[in-house]
Amino acid sequence: MTQTSTLKKIGFASFIMMASVFASRIIGLVRETAIAWMGGASAGVDAYQVAFVIPEILNHVVASGFLSITFIPIFTRYLVENNEQEGYRVFSVILNCFGAGLLIFICLSMVFAPQLICVLAPGLKNGPAFDLAVRMTRIIIPAQFFFFAGGLFNAVQYSKERFVFPALAPLIYNTGIIVGGILLYPVLGMEGFAWGVLAGAFFGSFLLQLFGAKRVGLIYMPNFNFRHPDVIKYVLLTLPLMLGLTMTFSTEILMKFFGSFLSEGSISAMNYALRIMFILVGLFGNAVGVASYPFMAKIAAQKDFSALNTLINQTLKYIFIVMPFSVVFMILNKEVVAILFQRGAFDAHDAALTSGVLPYFMAGAFAFSAQTIVSRGFFAVQNTLFPAIFSTVCVALSLPLLYVAMTAMGIKGVALGLSLSVIITTGALFEVWSRKTQNTGRSKVYAFFGVMFVVSIVVWLILKTIYIGIIHLIPTPGFFAHIFICMIVGTLFLIILAGIGKLFKIREVNTLYAKVMAKTGLVKSRPTT
Numbered sequence: 001m002t003q004t005s006t007l008k009k010i011g012f013a014s015f016i017m018m019a020s021v022f023a024s025r026i027i028g029l030v031r032e033t034a035i036a037w038m039g040g041a042s043a044g045v046d047a048y049q050v051a052f053v054i055p056e057i058l059n060h061v062v063a064s065g066f067l068s069i070t071f072i073p074i075f076t077r078y079l080v081e082n083n084e085q086e087g088y089r090v091f092s093v094i095l096n097c098f099g100a101g102l103l104i105f106i107c108l109s110m111v112f113a114p115q116l117i118c119v120l121a122p123g124l125k126n127g128p129a130f131d132l133a134v135r136m137t138r139i140i141i142p143a144q145f146f147f148f149a150g151g152l153f154n155a156v157q158y159s160k161e162r163f164v165f166p167a168l169a170p171l172i173y174n175t176g177i178i179v180g181g182i183l184l185y186p187v188l189g190m191e192g193f194a195w196g197v198l199a200g201a202f203f204g205s206f207l208l209q210l211f212g213a214k215r216v217g218l219i220y221m222p223n224f225n226f227r228h229p230d231v232i233k234y235v236l237l238t239l240p241l242m243l244g245l246t247m248t249f250s251t252e253i254l255m256k257f258f259g260s261f262l263s264e265g266s267i268s269a270m271n272y273a274l275r276i277m278f279i280l281v282g283l284f285g286n287a288v289g290v291a292s293y294p295f296m297a298k299i300a301a302q303k304d305f306s307a308l309n310t311l312i313n314q315t316l317k318y319i320f321i322v323m324p325f326s327v328v329f330m331i332l333n334k335e336v337v338a339i340l341f342q343r344g345a346f347d348a349h350d351a352a353l354t355s356g357v358l359p360y361f362m363a364g365a366f367a368f369s370a371q372t373i374v375s376r377g378f379f380a381v382q383n384t385l386f387p388a389i390f391s392t393v394c395v396a397l398s399l400p401l402l403y404v405a406m407t408a409m410g411i412k413g414v415a416l417g418l419s420l421s422v423i424i425t426t427g428a429l430f431e432v433w434s435r436k437t438q439n440t441g442r443s444k445v446y447a448f449f450g451v452m453f454v455v456s457i458v459v460w461l462i463l464k465t466i467y468i469g470i471i472h473l474i475p476t477p478g479f480f481a482h483i484f485i486c487m488i489v490g491t492l493f494l495i496i497l498a499g500i501g502k503l504f505k506i507r508e509v510n511t512l513y514a515k516v517m518a519k520t521g522l523v524k525s526r527p528t529t
Helices: 003-039 043-050 053-061 064-080 084-111 113-120 128-140 143-159 164-188 191-215 229-243 247-259 266-301 305-319 322-331 333-341 348-362 365-380 385-409 411-437 442-473 479-503 507-519
Strands: none
Touching: 003 043, 003 164, 003 266, 003 333, 043 128, 043 247, 043 266, 053 084, 053 113, 053 128, 053 143, 053 247, 064 084, 064 143, 064 229, 064 266, 064 365, 084 113, 084 128, 084 143, 084 229, 113 128, 113 247, 128 191, 143 164, 143 191, 143 266, 164 191, 229 385, 247 266, 247 385, 247 411, 266 305, 266 322, 266 333, 266 348, 266 365, 266 411, 305 365, 305 411, 305 442, 305 507, 322 333, 322 348, 322 365, 322 442, 322 479, 333 348, 333 479, 348 411, 365 385, 365 411, 385 411, 411 442, 442 479, 479 507
């Protein structure tokens, strides 16, 4: 497979995943809007967010989120060697053995949920949200088995370059949460959303992915041969990920840990702001990372580090375009939060709390996006130990920073501390990767980062001036006024960024605009030479 054809396939897969991520982020915002409408930024919503802490840790410990990362290179090798039957044997052993162990952990976690929540969110102890958090935790925990099995089904589909059904999983999952919450809230309160989580995980992450895997030839065997060489290899690859910490995973946990010591509604407000930030991360980081990883694994299997570095460097450049987009959200923080959430129980005080913290999360959006690519470089060469240790050390070192920032700035300090932590961790990890692989192109990546940083400052100065002028003309804005302001500022931003790209011949910006316009049918795509 030539590098050009690989990039074309990555582009097509990325388009599918970006469409999925965009749709899932929209539905995710609808989900958060429904939660805000019903519960606002209250103790009940804080309890709902805390109820995810133990399930998220359980998901991390059994490496459900890393199944595609560690299993794809192993399964892909069997496909390349035309030994698919043996690949499914390894698949079955992992599903059977790890699945059985997970069920045991699920039962133990449900029994000891109160004690675990006391440790993970100590600020809630003896508070009104504690008992509710325990009940919802016990409802959500069983969903982790569906995520685990679905992760393996996804890995099979990714290995065969099939992305459609995995792309639908988050859409169905979020729809389940919304439907469950809206239908059951009048009877069960916030617990209705927890039951929606369980239903969405079953139908979207498990049942649909089982169907998709069977369509590409999935073969299940009741095999428990844990001594199979590739099962042992899988365990060795996955163990560091189970025991290690990542900034994305740690952000959710640390946000709730430190937020439990702040005023009521702080966890909810940070979560709403984080979901908005993850829109950009999903579009610029997660979609490209998921789509490119199977191809990175194939290049790594050929030990072509030059091609692998070229792919990583070019991908990072496109991801850095998220920086000026983040600036728009910083400027429009009040309008965005008001449009998305300010209705029902989510009042002006909740909106002010959420919009105040949003810019501090947006400052780290590019780093959250970039880390998905950098870490996958290590995973593609089946080196999971170093990034796990490195990230864990970085998380541990960030704890004093988070404490000092929280003490000095409160809720804004927690958000700022988390953003600074991921920026430092991602930058250091990329430098280590570059030194290990002799990545001579890293200087161009740093240079492009500098260009996007300057572009972001210029965009901020121009748009902030325009924004101040607009809001002076609309002294008491309402819902439609917020939409009008966002449309004006957003349109001017797109024009300004396109103009900067043309004027200074920034190839990545011009290419992005050309591809988006071609996909939307605004212009005809021209064949690349």
